[in-house]
Amino acid sequence: MAISADSSCASLDPAQPLSEVPPMSLFDSWAKPIAPFQIAEDVWYVGTENLSSVLITSPEGHILIDAALETSAPLIRANIKSLGFNVTDIKYLLNSHARLDQAGGLARLKMWSGGQLVASPDNASQLARGGKSDFALGDALPFPPVHVDKIIQDKASFSLGAIQVTALFTPGHLPGATSWKIELSNGQELLYADSLATPGYHLINNKNYPNLIADLRHSFDLLASQSPDIFIANKGNRFKLTDKLRRYYSGDKEAFIDRDGLKHYVDASRESFEEQLASQQQVNTGATNE
Numbered sequence: 001m002a003i004s005a006d007s008s009c010a011s012l013d014p015a016q017p018l019s020e021v022p023p024m025s026l027f028d029s030w031a032k033p034i035a036p037f038q039i040a041e042d043v044w045y046v047g048t049e050n051l052s053s054v055l056i057t058s059p060e061g062h063i064l065i066d067a068a069l070e071t072s073a074p075l076i077r078a079n080i081k082s083l084g085f086n087v088t089d090i091k092y093l094l095n096s097h098a099r100l101d102q103a104g105g106l107a108r109l110k111m112w113s114g115g116q117l118v119a120s121p122d123n124a125s126q127l128a129r130g131g132k133s134d135f136a137l138g139d140a141l142p143f144p145p146v147h148v149d150k151i152i153q154d155k156a157s158f159s160l161g162a163i164q165v166t167a168l169f170t171p172g173h174l175p176g177a178t179s180w181k182i183e184l185s186n187g188q189e190l191l192y193a194d195s196l197a198t199p200g201y202h203l204i205n206n207k208n209y210p211n212l213i214a215d216l217r218h219s220f221d222l223l224a225s226q227s228p229d230i231f232i233a234n235k236g237n238r239f240k241l242t243d244k245l246r247r248y249y250s251g252d253k254e255a256f257i258d259r260d261g262l263k264h265y266v267d268a269s270r271e272s273f274e275e276q277l278a279s280q281q282q283v284n285t286g287a288t289n290e
Contacts, residue, residue: 012133013207019200021140027101030235031069036079037248039256040230041186042163046079048072050236051101054192055080056182060161061091064115065180065192066234067105070143076105077112090115091160092150096194096234097177098126099134100143107144116149118158120169123176124148135175135208136201161185170194170223172216175209179223191228191262195235196220196269203277204284213277220270223262231261238265 012018030050037045039054047053051068053076062085067073077087090113096102098119106127110117119127126134130145152158154169162185170179173195182190196219198212206212233239239261247255 012135012138016207017202018138018140019136019202021137022199027069030101031072033075034245036083037245038083039232040184040188040190042184043190043230044080044083044085045241046076046083047236048075050241052192052232052234052236052241053079053105054232055083055085055090056163056184056190057085058161058163058185062089063092063094063160063163063165063182064090064109064113065094066096066102067093067109069101070104070108073105073108073112076109087113089113092158092165093117094165094178094180094192095119095123095127096179096192097174098123099131099137099174100141102234103127103131103146104143107146110146117146118150118152118165118167119148120154120167120176120178121151122171123174123178124151126174126176135206168222168226170196170219172212172219173197175211175215177219181226181228188229189227190230190232191223191226193223193231193233193238193262193265195233195238196223196266196273198273198276201276202280204280216273220266220273224266226262227259228262229259230256231258231265232256233265 032049034049039045042057044055046055048068053068054065056063080087093115127146130142132139132142152167157164157166164183166181168179171177177194179194180192231239244255
């Protein structure tokens with residue numbers, strides 16, 4: 001399926017209602033600190049209680065995926081240091097989507113590390129705007145703008161030593177939303193999945209994002225076709241971080257090996273989306289019949 005290239009919507013349609021803006025207290029509740037820990041060989045969790053940030057290490061340098069809130073950046077840097085790594089060894093920074101809870105800390109971590117920021121074309125535009133002109137939220141939740149160094153296309157790959165990174169465009173939550181498939185040096189495959197949620201979105205005939213429904217269905221199908229050894233999502237509750245961490249600290253060093261987790265995540269997200277869509281269709285039908 002072709003994914004629209006012009007859906008990042010630098011200019012919003014004033015006739016299109018926006019979604020309700022979440023309170024900052026919600027984001028702050030997700031950003032509580034936790035101690036960093038090892039997920040798998042060369043894979044480390046350096047994020048917050050519910051905002052994922054993952055460090056993938058190699059002798060040739062490191063890759064950091066997502067950066068939580070702007071105020072989370074010092075915590076992520078400190079977590080990396082406490083694990084014995086240097087933030088200046090980060091060669092690439094990746095982002096799932098351009099909102100303040102995944103991209104807020106990118107500008108500072110990019111500056112501190114000197115690494116290159118890699119993103120899809122639509123995500124790059126939104127990152128450069130610091131989250132403004134968001135198709136669903138407008139200018140309500142800005143974050144520090146950040147320049148993307150490397151634009152990556154759908155299913156394109158690049159390597160760092162023995163690590164291979166592939167971009168999987170999974171639009172819907174935002175037009176530029178991207179999941180990342182990582183082939184690790186030990187042969188295991190990690191899938192870092194972006195959000196598939198549509199919180200309060202106007203799904204039907206959205207003037208700011210006409211391809212929203214089709215894009216989401218594409219993303220469900222694409223992620224359902226993947227079979228990673230390790231599944232991580234950009235929020236901890238989406239990949240059962242608390243449960244897996246409890247098992248990890250109880251001695252299960254393979255707690256994060258989860259070959260069924262992505263399927264469960266996609267199935268639950270698809271079901272929630274289809275229920276939301278059906279509800280909006282019913283409301284629209286009722287309004288038409290009045």
